[in-house]
Amino acid sequence: MRVEEVPNPAAGCTDLVAQDLVSAAFEVIRDRYVLARHQIAAAVVDADGRVHLGLHVDAMVGRAAVCAEAGALSAARLVTSAGLLAVAAVRYPKPAEPQLARIVPPCGLCRELLLDHAPHIRVVLPAPMPELTPLHDLLPHKYVGTKWPAPPTHS
Numbered sequence: 001m002r003v004e005e006v007p008n009p010a011a012g013c014t015d016l017v018a019q020d021l022v023s024a025a026f027e028v029i030r031d032r033y034v035l036a037r038h039q040i041a042a043a044v045v046d047a048d049g050r051v052h053l054g055l056h057v058d059a060m061v062g063r064a065a066v067c068a069e070a071g072a073l074s075a076a077r078l079v080t081s082a083g084l085l086a087v088a089a090v091r092y093p094k095p096a097e098p099q100l101a102r103i104v105p106p107c108g109l110c111r112e113l114l115l116d117h118a119p120h121i122r123v124v125l126p127a128p129m130p131e132l133t134p135l136h137d138l139l140p141h142k143y144v145g146t147k148w149p150a151p152p153t154h155s
């Protein structure tokens with residue numbers, strides 16, 4: 001399959017915010033995918049309606065890799081202090097895989113990072129139908145340190 005034949009996973013989103021974020025992330029990874037270098041892109045929307053993008057940057061030393069969600073968070077914080085409302089990430093298929101891009105949830109490290117900076121952020125989850133879910137639901141026992149005041153608790 002050629003690049004333009006990989007379907008956009010946003011087609012399955014019924015929520016317009018989720019659809020916009022998934023489309024934005026898909027377009028980035030479709031255009032920037034490089035085997036063993038860039039496989040995931042993320043999009044974060046802020047309270048002003050601006051979308052900020054991030055690209056997964058892999059490395060030979062796995063710990064040195066940077067997740068797409070971290071890149072999107074950093075891109076947002078470069079230009080605004082507005083609250084961050086929602087995030088979506090899309091994984092592009094490797095050439096030997098079925099040619100379907102898919103929505104992926106943030107890894108554990110990104111869950112912690114996003115909740116440190118946006119305690120009320122929602123995430124687009126893939127199944128059974130793409131939907132926005134409070135990220136804190138995926139990390140019910142988040143670590144709370146003493147570097148800065150604890151975020152408000154969730155009810």
